[in-house]
Amino acid sequence: MNQALMVCAIAFVITAAIGPAVIRYLRKMKFGQKILEIGPKWHMNKQNIPTMGGFMFIIGIAAAVLAGNLLAGGLSVSSLAILGLSVAYGAVGLVDDYAKIKKKENAGLTPKQKLVLQILVAGAFILVLFLNSDGMPQLWIPFTDITFSWPWPLYIIFAAFVIVGADNAVNLTDGIDGLAAGVTLPVAVFFVFVGMARSDMGVMIFAAALAGALAAFLIYNFNPAKVFMGDTGSLFLGGAVAGLAFACDMPLILLLVGLIYIIETLSVILQVTYFKATGGKRLFKMAPIHHHFEMCGWGEKKIVLIFSGVTALLCLVAYFCALMPNL
Structure with a gap:
């Protein structure tokens, strides 16, 4: 617990400390958010607020993870693998954010381009899991004591689907303001305790760094936001959540702890499907569903x-x- 608190504190302090400098730099470079005209009208006052602010918590997490590994007296493959997956997805988001800024509109990479890059990154992470494994991959069913093995080819397809799906869901x-960071913070704390219960130092270190950095980021991102994380930050977080779940051999737990991500994604799928099936009618006032609640009068x-x-x-x-019954 002491080590987790120390890593969390390091991530918090670094992220909070560099926040103002990152925001100034993004303003100087004119990396401002472009707001979709089809979105809530009151979002237009957020036009040109600095985006790509995910850099501040990425730096804080990376530094804290490295410090945590040094404090532990060695390098943890799991923590570095999760960090690598997250940073790689953050890089995909960076390319997407830069394309949006260059085009001066809220559309960067095409969906196909983003999907191909996400699959390649997921494949690299799964390869690391394979090389670090000592047998068949295990899948645990939540709320049961059932764990079963399955062939690597099937596991690769399943893992790629879940990782890419989780990444896009968090996105x-x-x-x-503050939604992705606010929802992911308790998920990070959850994995801190899972890592401690399993005596998995790597999971605990990364999750603690993630929790500390997100808490600090919310200082600048909670409504009214001074900076947005951009796809750079949201895709990084998606990789972090998926990476933690697979590092613990419990990807299905995301169905519970990541339910908000799933509902957000389903709201978009249902909206598009219903719109096409009914010739233009809408199931929600706007999707993803957080915008529906905004349109219903809920504040951010x-x-x-x-x-x-x-x-x-x-x-x-x-x-x-x-x-707990299975630990």
Whole structure:
């Protein structure tokens, strides 16, 4: 626990300390967010607020993970693998953000380009898991004591689907001030305790760094936001969440602790499907669903606090009801 708190503190201090400098640099480079005209009209006042602010917590997490490994007296393959996956996805987001800024519109990489890059990154992470494994991959079913092995070819397809899906789900959740960071913070704390319960130093170190850095980032990103994380930050977070789940051999736990991400994604799928099936009618006032609640009159702070609170509750259920009997 002491080591987790130390890593968390390092990530928090570094992220909070470099925040103002990162925001000044982004303003200087005119890396401002472009707002979609089809979005809520009141979002137009966010036009040109600095984006790509995810850099501040990426730097804080990377530094804290390296420091945590040094304090542990050695390098943890799992923590470095999760960091590598997250940074690689952050790099995909960086390319996407830069393309948006260059085009001066809220459209960067094409969906096909982004998907190909995400699959390649997922493939590299799975390769690391394979090289570091000593047998068949295991899959644990939450709320049971059932764990089964399956062939690597099937596992690779499953893992790529889950990792890419989780990455895009977190990306969709990043739509209002503080939402993606606020929802991911309790998930990070959840994995800190999972890492401690499993005596997995690598998972604990990375999750603690993630929690500390996100808490600091919210100083600048909570409504009214001074900076947005951009795809640079949201895709990094998606990789972090997926990487932690696979490092713990419990990707299915994301169905519970990541329920908000899933609901956000399903709202988009349902909206598009219903729109096409009915010739233009909408199931929600706007998707992803956080925008629907905005259009219903909910303030951004209310949405963030409720979505984050629901995630925190689900994390408690996942830990005490699903994990504890099996640890």
